[in-house]
Amino acid sequence: MARLDSKQYAPGVVLNERDDRSHFEGHADALIAAGVIKQEWLPGAPGNQVGSVLVVFDVHGNGIIAPPRSRIAQCEGDFGFLKVIKSGNLFHVHKYQPKKDRERHEAARLAACTAETWQINKELAKPQRDYLGEWKTGVVNEARRAENLAKGTACFTGFPDVALTETDRRSILAAVDNLIKAINGTTPFVKQAKQTDGNVIRLADRAHCGMRKAG
Secondary structure: OOOOOOEEEEOOEEEEEOOOEEEEEEOHHHHHHOOOOOHHHOOOOOOOOOOEEEEEEOOOOOEEEOOOOOOHHHOOOOOOEEEEEEEOOEEEEEEEOOHHHHHHHHHHHHHHHHHHHHHHHHHHHOOOOOHHHHHHHHHHHHHHHHHHHHHOOOOOOOOOOOOOOHHHHHHHHHHHHHHHHHHHOOOOOOOOOEEOOOOOEEOOHHHHOOOOOOO
8 A cells, every 4th residue: 555655656656765765566567667677576487586576786787686585684785776575466666775875864864863862852951940939039029029118119100108107117127027038938839730821820720819910
């Protein structure tokens, strides 16, 4: 059966190309007419094996039938080779490129694999984002805002200049200091974490029902 990425090579012959080889499929007469194989290379031809035949090319491009039971793994194929396999009424021809071309494709494949592995390792080596540390820092910063408001070094836009008595100011600053110490001493953890589009990590639907976004 022809693969989805196959293409028509010649009438009755389907071709599927890979980096180091070409795979032809068709009936014997169609393959011979297309110049893919010769009659004497067919499995079952006089002197050939019935199931498959290995043909090795010489420097002049002449095909030489390898001894019976020869295997591709044992074939150097300096100038290329092909294997003809009989499958019912069809024949499959795997035509391999010369050795130097195969080695070049293999080197390119290994280089691509190495580059991909390097990129993956690079990504894994990146420091992971410290969400819990950022959470603590963010909460402390909010407490600092209250501290600055109490000190009078910050104010609300559009408000008059609001001041506190010294007693109230000291009370708030002491409370803020204790709050910051308490925040820094906590050990937060992520529970049912779900990142939203905004700057809020929603823990659970019920956890933020009463919250409103600050203006």
